[in-house]
Each structure stands twice: as C-alpha cells, then as structure tokens.
Amino acid sequence: MLPAFFNAFWKSCLAGRHMLQRSVLCCLFLLALLPGFASAGELKLLAHQSEYPLGKSLHFIEDRSKSLRIEQLRDPAAFKAQQWKPVNAAVPNFGYSLSSFWFYVDVDHASIQPEPWILEVAYPLLDSVDVYFEANGKITRAYHTGDHEPFSVRPVDHRYFLFPLMLDKPGKTRIWMRVASTGTMQVPVTLWRTSTFIEQDQRHNMLQAAYVGMMAVMLLYNLFILFSIRERSYAFYAAYVLVVTTMLMTLHGFGYQFLWPHSVWWQDKSMAFLVAASVLCVALFTEHFLLLHKHLPRLSRGLRLMAWLVFGAMVASLFLPYSLMIRVAVALALVIALTSFVAGLLVAGKGERSGWYFVAAWGSFLCGIGMLALNKFGVLPRTWFTEYGIQLGSMFEVIVLSYALADRINGEKRARFQAQQRALNEAQQRQQAESRMLYQSVHDRLTGVPNRVMLQVVGSDLLADIRARGRSAAVVMVHLKNFHEINNTLGHQIGDGLLQNIVKRLQRLAVEMPGSLPIERGDRGRGSFHCANIEGVSYAIVAEIDSAESIHHDAEQLINGMREPFRYMDMSLDIGALLGIALFPHHGDEFDSLLRYAEIAIEVAQKSETGVAIYSSGLNPYSARRLTLMGDLRDALNAEQLELYFQPKINIRTGSVVGAEALLRWHHPMHGFVTPDQFVPLAEQTGLIKPLTRWVIERAVKEMAGWHRQGIQIGVSINISARNLREVNFGEQIQDLLQRYGVSPNWLTLEVTETAMMEDRDAALRVLTAIHRSGIRISVDDFGVGYSSLAYLSQLPISELKIDKGFIFDMDRKGGEDVIVRTTINMAHDLRLQAVAEGVESEMAYNRLRAFGCDLVQGYHISRPLPPKPFLQWLNNGGWRVDRLPLRQAS
CATH class of the missing domain: 1.20.5 (Single alpha-helices involved in coiled-coils or other helix-helix interfaces)
Structure with missing residues (x-):
C-alpha cells in the first residue's frame, strides 16, 4: 500500500x-x-543494539466492534483488506477510547546470534493485552494478560507486561498485539535483549525504591509531628503523602504486583479511587495549612464544597465505570490543584510565609500533574518527563512542604515563647501594680506616709508590746489648723505641694519627739515613718512615755515647730496645728478608742491657748451629741425626715445613662447636715442599720418603678452594711420589695465594700450568693483600699468592681494612679466584671477612663447627687442619652 x-x-x-x-x-x-x-513495517535487529522502541515501526487498525480475531488478520486477503496505518509516534497514544487496537511489526533477526529477548509493554493499566509471535507462517507463542486478569497469569512476574521471545533461528518474526482498555489507551512497546532489560529494570527499581523510601521518611516525619502537636493539617498532609505514594506505585504497576495481586476488582477501581483520595487530601490540607477560613473565607467555603464533590467522586469510583471516573477524578484534580495554587498566591500576597512555601511546592507539583493529565487525554506523547514528572514534582513538593511545616512549628514556638514572655511581663506588671495598690491601700496617696489602715494594725501591735513591758504610751493626733482656708484660697494644686512640705516637717518633728515609735520601718533606702495620716489633714503619732506631763511638754515642742511659717512659692504661710492626746492604758487599752479620744481632745484643743489638750471623760462633748443623734436618727427614720439623692452612672462607651446610685442624706433641725460617716456608724452600733437599709431599698425601688412606668430604663445601686450580710432573711426581704413594686431584680445592684465582705467571709459569700441567684447584681465598692484577695473575689458572685474615688482623684496629679486604675480595669475584665469609676470630676479623668476601657463612670463631672424630682428633670434635660420604652398605660 x-x-x-x-x-x-x-x-x-x-x-x-x-x-x-x-x-x-x-x-x-x-x-x-x-x-x-x-x-514502517519491518524492524531489523542489529548485533550491537539491545533496545528497540517499536512505536514508529508499528502499524495499527482500530477495531470499534472488538470482533476481530488473530485468525482473520493472518489471512492474506483479510490482511490486505484492513486499512493498516503507521503509528508514526514513539509511543502509540489514543487517549480515552472504548475500541480495541491491533498492532503488528515484522522483526528481521537474520543478522544476530540466537538469544532470548523481552517484549515490554510498559503501561500497567491496560485492561487486556494479547500478544502473538508468528514465524514461518505459524503462531509460535500466544499470550493473554492485562490488569483485568489475575496477576498470576502474566508470563513474567513483573509490574509491566513482559513477553519472552526466543529468537533461536535466523529469519523473521511477526509480532501481533491486541490492546483494549477502558482507561487511557497508550501502548509503550519496546523490544529488549533480556540481559539489557534486567540491568535497566534494576536501575529503574532502585530509583522507585529511593522515591518510595523518601516518601516513607516524610510520612513518618509528619506522623511524628502529628502525634506531638495534634494539629489536623499534619494529619491531612500525612494522608496525602501516603495516598500519593500508593497512587504512583499503582501507576507504575507496583500496587498490583505487591499489594493486591489477587484482587482484579480493586486493580480496576484503585487508580480512580486513589486520584480522588489524593485530591481530597490536597483540598483539606490547603484549607487548614493556609488558614483560608481566616485569610480567604469565601475561597475556603468554595474549597470545602469542592472537597465534598471529590469525596462523592471517590465513593462513586467504587461503583461506576473506570473510564468515566478516571476522567472525572483527573479533571477535579486539575481544578483543585489550580485553586490551591491560586489560594497560595493570595495568602502569600497577604505577607504570610506559609503562602510562599505553598506556591513553590505546588508550582512544581502542578507541572507534573499537568503533564500527566495531558498525557492521559492524549494531548502529549508518552515521554520520560510525562511518565516521571509527577514523581519529581511530588518529591520537591514533599520536601518543601515538610520544611514549611517545620518552619511553622518553629514559628509557633516563637509565637508561644513571645506569648509566654508577654504573659510573664503582664504578670510582672500586674504584680507590680498589685504591690502598688497594696502600698497605696496602706499609705496616703499624696504624702506617702502610712494611713489609718496601717496605723490601726501597727498601733495595736505597738500597744501590745508596751503592755507586755509594763510601760505607758500616748496617741497624739495632730490637726493642721489653717490648711483648709489656705487650700481653698490658693487652689488644690498649690495646696497639695504645700501639704507635702508640711508633712515632711511633721515627720521630722515626730522623729525628734522623745519616745516616738516608728509606724513603718524604712527599707530600700527610705527612712522610717513616725506619723500616719488619719483622715484629711489629721495625723497621728504613737510615743512611749513616762508620764502625762512629759508627753504634754513634748507635744508643746512639736506644736511650736509646726507654728513656724512655711515658705512655699515665695510665700510665707502660717499653718498652725492642734494636738489631742489620749493615754494608754489610763484612757483605754483599745487603739481605736484611743484614736477617738485623741480626736475628741482636738476639739478641746481649739479652745486652748497652747493648742494642746489631753483627753478626759469630762471633756467629751460628743457623748451628749452622740446620744442625741442616736435618738434623733430613730425619730427621723419614723418621721420620714431622711432623703434619698441620686447620682447618675454613665456608660462611657455609649454616653447613655444606665443607672444611678442612691445616697442617703440627713438634714438635722439642730445640727444641720449630718454626714453618712457620722450617722451610719451610729446606726450600726444601735441596730438601726437594718430598718435604715430597708427604708433606703424600698424608697429607691419605689422611685425606680416610677421611672420605668415613664419609660426610663435605668437601674439603681444601693450601699449595704456588713451588718446586713448577717441577716438571715435579708435576700427574701429585697425580693418581696421588688415583687411589690413590679421591678425586675436585674435592675437592682447592691454595693458592698471590701472591708464589709472581709469581716465574715463565709457569711458574706453565702448571703451574696443567695442574692445573686435571685437576679440581683452585686458590686464591690471602694475597691483598692481593702485587703480582699483576688482568689476570694473570684469566688464571689459579683458583677462589677467599683474603683475607689481616691485613685480617680489622683489621676490628674500622679502618673502612678494611671497604672493602678488601668490595671484594675483590666483585672475586672479578666474576671468578666464591669469596671466602675466614681469620683470623676474632670474632663481629663473622663477621657482617660474611656481610653483605659472603663465601663461605667459617675461623679461631679457628670452630675452632683440630686433629689428625686431634680434628678428626673436632669434625666429629661441633662444632655445625656437615656434608654426609653413606650409609656405604660394606666391600669
């Protein structure tokens, strides 16, 4: 032809x-x-050549009906009737075809010595391969095999299809071959000298073994990481390495040879299944390794959807025809591989190192996948690069991604170390802040001398020591006579600086006083303190004495030192001082009583020419007044002479009014305004605190119910005493009041000071827990000035911490309070509590608290405490937002 x-x-x-x-x-x-x-039709074997690729020597015909038999083709007439075509390619490749193909080639071996040869068909996924050797018009050998046949029927136990050919006589041999497959139809045929084939096959097997060994090492490495840190991305990657290695072994025939030689069904299904499984692992690993849910959420959802499609294809490959499912699996592999590559580029564009590793790894692997896919579809011829490109790409990919995983582990270690370092720094800062808070709780914030809290503790110990030695002592109280007038005239800023200088002189004079005892011993280069701040501008000294006359003389020396003018800012200021003295054990043996007696003596000293007075029971002007106030307080409670004032609380983030603190006021007809500091202790001592607290709660709830009826949705905070925490039915009484006025419990907040809670921890915890369960909120008032521990606070059912106003007052003047306030706010948030600041009296303090993240604020900057009607007017016209509901209709 x-x-x-x-x-x-x-x-x-x-x-x-x-x-x-x-x-x-x-x-x-x-x-x-x-x-x-x-x-094109005949191959001549030469003595010096051992390998003959037969592709371009083959002729072929396509048998669409799959009905041709070898007997028909050997007939000369039938042979000539067929339209034989030359292959004209190194490897015959017909893509996916359901036809069978017949090939023939004539081999001239007249010029070689007799020796065994091997016919190799190096594509193990062909369903059926029939080979016939014809010499001298007769079929000398016939073979039937394929991957739809048991592996045991193969002429040679090998991953590829091998057919032994003994050319023992000079002449010609025609090789007939019939191939059929539901997969890709490619037929790489080579005629080898047997010895040469064995050498070449050994080299190839060594390369494959090296590849499998390296992949096994990477698999074990990633499994070790998986078991160490238990992160899912490593599980997906280890599964991917295992599946890809198994898939490539199957592609090169090792799977059928070594893993499942007796399962024809699985050999037919395995390739499509493994391709789909590897693609599923790729999708899942990409999503987790690149953290797509964080960086690219939409792409993450799309990749998860494709993963479900691949999973469906993987399951379907076990039931649907291989010819269909291998095309679906390869197509999905290309789509997901490209999607993963694009995802890596996008993540790398966001500055993530993992993205660059991913791009480098998948870029190489995509080349191998692309060449393999195009080869399967018949676009590219079968070459060494199309056959082994995926191995090279996968090796490079596994190495790079394993390095990326290791780098990620190191990065996570660095991040954990940095996080631990930050946590350690924060803990140190918190410890320093807590130490500062503790220091501030027992020291005067302005002058740094010990305050009343420390004095009461140390003073009792000093008296116990003096009692043990059989000695006497005096508690000397010093009150700065004219300081308030000067402070009001010159202003608080100048007054603060002046007071610091005054206390320095007082401290020096106290040290010089004979017998004075240190209230706090010095450390870290700081001297001892011999005086303590009681309140305001009143200070106390404790001295060991020989007699009342000696302490009186020493007190006059001290007061003479305080009378000397103070030079401050080019001004000469006369402060003056008053001294009150109480003697131990003559006037009492309790330190608190001696302090109170010394304070009474101060009142007497105002009328004294020397400014010094020693307490005596006959000089106590408070006894009658105290008794009068006790009786008058009971009358005022029964006669409704007490008043409730309300100070608003603002949500600093939204600027809206969320509540108000109820504050009790008493205007006595004779003594005028009596401060709560004066009559509340009387109520606690006489037992009036119980009805007094109930009166306050009922009036506050009644006012709150009225606000709610008008659509004003705010709550009320009420201070309660330590004595209230000892009442058995205290919580039930509050619930009855709330039900009576129709107010939900969550609108009411009870404020308890740290000191009140610490008097009886167990009782406080029990009562507050019961109140909290009813829905009422609990607040810790004046936080920072008591001794409560964080461990105890964490056990309490509290909703908020109320920072002591002293810290807020000093924010504008001392930077250290900024740290304390900020730390307290952060600590409250760490405990999932609201932080409330009281005493906000300036725009600067308000802005700082907002910057610190404080939740609620109250103080004169917003509004002073107001009676009910003015408070309601302020709510309507105060300029702050108030949450309102539609007005309730009268029933």
Missing part, C-alpha cells in the same frame, strides 16, 4: 521526457523509499 503522495510522485517520474531521466528518477525514488518501508 502506497500513500497518495507516493503515487503522485511516481506518476511524475513516469511523465519525464527522456527514458534516461525517467530511469534515474525511478531508481532514486526506490532507493529513498526502501528505508521507509523498513522502518
């Missing part, structure tokens, strides 16, 4: 004008044509 262009050329030769010309042209044509016939 000659092609058409050969016939045309032949006719042109015969059409020459001269016989010689025609003869020369015909001879040249025939000479040129002979080698072509040898390469």
Whole structure:
C-alpha cells in the first residue's frame, strides 16, 4: 500500500521526457523509499543494539466492534483488506477510547546470534493485552494478560507486561498485539535483549525504591509531628503523602504486583479511587495549612464544597465505570490543584510565609500533574518527563512542604515563647501594680506616709508590746489648723505641694519627739515613718512615755515647730496645728478608742491657748451629741425626715445613662447636715442599720418603678452594711420589695465594700450568693483600699468592681494612679466584671477612663447627687442619652 503522495510522485517520474531521466528518477525514488518501508513495517535487529522502541515501526487498525480475531488478520486477503496505518509516534497514544487496537511489526533477526529477548509493554493499566509471535507462517507463542486478569497469569512476574521471545533461528518474526482498555489507551512497546532489560529494570527499581523510601521518611516525619502537636493539617498532609505514594506505585504497576495481586476488582477501581483520595487530601490540607477560613473565607467555603464533590467522586469510583471516573477524578484534580495554587498566591500576597512555601511546592507539583493529565487525554506523547514528572514534582513538593511545616512549628514556638514572655511581663506588671495598690491601700496617696489602715494594725501591735513591758504610751493626733482656708484660697494644686512640705516637717518633728515609735520601718533606702495620716489633714503619732506631763511638754515642742511659717512659692504661710492626746492604758487599752479620744481632745484643743489638750471623760462633748443623734436618727427614720439623692452612672462607651446610685442624706433641725460617716456608724452600733437599709431599698425601688412606668430604663445601686450580710432573711426581704413594686431584680445592684465582705467571709459569700441567684447584681465598692484577695473575689458572685474615688482623684496629679486604675480595669475584665469609676470630676479623668476601657463612670463631672424630682428633670434635660420604652398605660 502506497500513500497518495507516493503515487503522485511516481506518476511524475513516469511523465519525464527522456527514458534516461525517467530511469534515474525511478531508481532514486526506490532507493529513498526502501528505508521507509523498513522502518514502517519491518524492524531489523542489529548485533550491537539491545533496545528497540517499536512505536514508529508499528502499524495499527482500530477495531470499534472488538470482533476481530488473530485468525482473520493472518489471512492474506483479510490482511490486505484492513486499512493498516503507521503509528508514526514513539509511543502509540489514543487517549480515552472504548475500541480495541491491533498492532503488528515484522522483526528481521537474520543478522544476530540466537538469544532470548523481552517484549515490554510498559503501561500497567491496560485492561487486556494479547500478544502473538508468528514465524514461518505459524503462531509460535500466544499470550493473554492485562490488569483485568489475575496477576498470576502474566508470563513474567513483573509490574509491566513482559513477553519472552526466543529468537533461536535466523529469519523473521511477526509480532501481533491486541490492546483494549477502558482507561487511557497508550501502548509503550519496546523490544529488549533480556540481559539489557534486567540491568535497566534494576536501575529503574532502585530509583522507585529511593522515591518510595523518601516518601516513607516524610510520612513518618509528619506522623511524628502529628502525634506531638495534634494539629489536623499534619494529619491531612500525612494522608496525602501516603495516598500519593500508593497512587504512583499503582501507576507504575507496583500496587498490583505487591499489594493486591489477587484482587482484579480493586486493580480496576484503585487508580480512580486513589486520584480522588489524593485530591481530597490536597483540598483539606490547603484549607487548614493556609488558614483560608481566616485569610480567604469565601475561597475556603468554595474549597470545602469542592472537597465534598471529590469525596462523592471517590465513593462513586467504587461503583461506576473506570473510564468515566478516571476522567472525572483527573479533571477535579486539575481544578483543585489550580485553586490551591491560586489560594497560595493570595495568602502569600497577604505577607504570610506559609503562602510562599505553598506556591513553590505546588508550582512544581502542578507541572507534573499537568503533564500527566495531558498525557492521559492524549494531548502529549508518552515521554520520560510525562511518565516521571509527577514523581519529581511530588518529591520537591514533599520536601518543601515538610520544611514549611517545620518552619511553622518553629514559628509557633516563637509565637508561644513571645506569648509566654508577654504573659510573664503582664504578670510582672500586674504584680507590680498589685504591690502598688497594696502600698497605696496602706499609705496616703499624696504624702506617702502610712494611713489609718496601717496605723490601726501597727498601733495595736505597738500597744501590745508596751503592755507586755509594763510601760505607758500616748496617741497624739495632730490637726493642721489653717490648711483648709489656705487650700481653698490658693487652689488644690498649690495646696497639695504645700501639704507635702508640711508633712515632711511633721515627720521630722515626730522623729525628734522623745519616745516616738516608728509606724513603718524604712527599707530600700527610705527612712522610717513616725506619723500616719488619719483622715484629711489629721495625723497621728504613737510615743512611749513616762508620764502625762512629759508627753504634754513634748507635744508643746512639736506644736511650736509646726507654728513656724512655711515658705512655699515665695510665700510665707502660717499653718498652725492642734494636738489631742489620749493615754494608754489610763484612757483605754483599745487603739481605736484611743484614736477617738485623741480626736475628741482636738476639739478641746481649739479652745486652748497652747493648742494642746489631753483627753478626759469630762471633756467629751460628743457623748451628749452622740446620744442625741442616736435618738434623733430613730425619730427621723419614723418621721420620714431622711432623703434619698441620686447620682447618675454613665456608660462611657455609649454616653447613655444606665443607672444611678442612691445616697442617703440627713438634714438635722439642730445640727444641720449630718454626714453618712457620722450617722451610719451610729446606726450600726444601735441596730438601726437594718430598718435604715430597708427604708433606703424600698424608697429607691419605689422611685425606680416610677421611672420605668415613664419609660426610663435605668437601674439603681444601693450601699449595704456588713451588718446586713448577717441577716438571715435579708435576700427574701429585697425580693418581696421588688415583687411589690413590679421591678425586675436585674435592675437592682447592691454595693458592698471590701472591708464589709472581709469581716465574715463565709457569711458574706453565702448571703451574696443567695442574692445573686435571685437576679440581683452585686458590686464591690471602694475597691483598692481593702485587703480582699483576688482568689476570694473570684469566688464571689459579683458583677462589677467599683474603683475607689481616691485613685480617680489622683489621676490628674500622679502618673502612678494611671497604672493602678488601668490595671484594675483590666483585672475586672479578666474576671468578666464591669469596671466602675466614681469620683470623676474632670474632663481629663473622663477621657482617660474611656481610653483605659472603663465601663461605667459617675461623679461631679457628670452630675452632683440630686433629689428625686431634680434628678428626673436632669434625666429629661441633662444632655445625656437615656434608654426609653413606650409609656405604660394606666391600669
């Protein structure tokens, strides 16, 4: 059979004008044509050559009906009737086809020595392979095998299809071959000398073993990481390494040879299943390794959807035809691989190192996948790169991603170390802040001298020591006589600086006083303190004495030192001082009583020429007044002479009024305004605190119910005493009041000081827990000035911490309070509590608290305490937002 262009050329030769010309042209044509016939239909074996790729020597026909048999093709007439075509390619590749293909090639072995040869079909996924060797018009050998046949029927136990051919006599042998497959139809056929094939096959097996060994090492490495840190991305990657290695072993025939040689069904299904499984692992690993849910949430959702599709394809591959599912699996592999590569680029664009590692790894692997896929679809011929590109790409990918995983572990270690370092720094800062808070709780914030809290503790110990030694002592109280007038005239800023200088002189004079005892011993280069602040501008000194006369004389020396003018800012200021003295054990043996007696003596000293007075029971002007106030307080409670004032609480984030603190006021007809500090202790001592607290709660709840009826949705905070926490039915009484006025419990907040809670921890915890369970909120008032521990606070059912106003007052003047306030706010938030600041009296303090993240504030900057009607007017016209509901209709 000659092609058409050969016939045309032949006719042109015969059409020459001269016989010689025609003869020369015909001879040249025939000479040129002979080698072509040898390469297209016949292969001549040479003595020095051991490997013959048969692709370009093959002729083929396509049997669409799959009905042709070898007997039909061997018949000369039938042979000529078939339209045999040359392959003209190194490897016959027909893509996905359901036809069967017949091939033949004539092998001329006349010039070689007799020896065994091997016919190799190096594609293990062909369903059916029939090989016939014909010599001298007879079929000398016939073989039938394929991956739809048991592995045991193969002529040679090998991953590829091998057919032994013994060329023991000079002559020609025709090789017939029939191939059918539901997968890709590619037929790489090579004729080998047996010895050469064994050498080449050993080298190839060594390379495959090295590849599998390296992948096994990477698998074990990632499994070790998985078991160490238990992160799912490593599980997906380890599964991916395992599946890809198994898939490539199957692609090269090792799976059927070593793993499942007796399972024909699984051999048919395995390739599509493993491709889909590897794609599923890729999708899941990409989503978790690149943290797509964090960086690219929409792409993450899309990749998860594709993962479900791949999972469906993986399951379907076990039931649907291989020819369909291998195409679906390869197509999904390309889509997801490209999607993963794009995801890596996008994540890398966000500055993530993991994205760059991912791009480098998948870029190399995509090349191998692309070449393999195009080869499967018949676009690219079967070459070494299309056959082994995926191994090279996967090796590079596994190495890079394993390094990326290791780098990620190191990054996480660095992040954990940095987090631990930050936590340690925060803990140190918190410890320093707590130490500062503790220091501030027992020291005067302005002058730094010990305050009343420390004095009461140390003073009792000093008296116990003096009692043990049989000695006497005096408690000396010093009150700065004219300081308030000067402070009001010159202003608080100048007054603070002046007071610091005054206390320095007082401290020096106290040290010089004979017998004075240190209230706090110095450390870290700081001297001892011999005086303590009681309240305001009143200070106390404790001295060991010989007699009342000696302490009186020493007190006059001290007061003379305080009378000397103070030079401050080019001004000479006369402060003056008053001294009150109480003697131990003559006037009493309790330190608190001695302090109170010394304070009484101060009142007497105001009328004294020397400014010094020693307490005596006959000089106590408070006894009658105290008794009068006790009786008058009971009358005022029964006669409704007490008043409730309300100070608003603001949500600093929204600027809205969320509540108000109820404050009790008493205007005595004779003594005028009596402060709560004066009559509340009387109520606690006489037992009036119980009805007094109930009166306050009932009036506050009644006012709150009225606000709610008008649509004003705010709550009320009420201070309660330590004595209230000892009442058995205290919580039930409050619930009855709330039910009576129709107010929900969550609108009421009870404020308890740290000191009140610490008097009886167990009782406080029990009562407050019962109140909290009813829905009422609990607040810790004046936080920072008591001794409560964080461990105890964490056990209490509290909702908020109320920072002591002293810290807020000093924010504008001393930077250290900024740290304390900020730390207290952060601590409250760490305990899931609201932070409330009282005493906010300036715009600067308000802005700082907002910057610190404080939740609620109250103080004169917002509004002073107001009676009910003015408070309601302020709510309506105060300029702050108030949450309102539609007005309730009268029933």
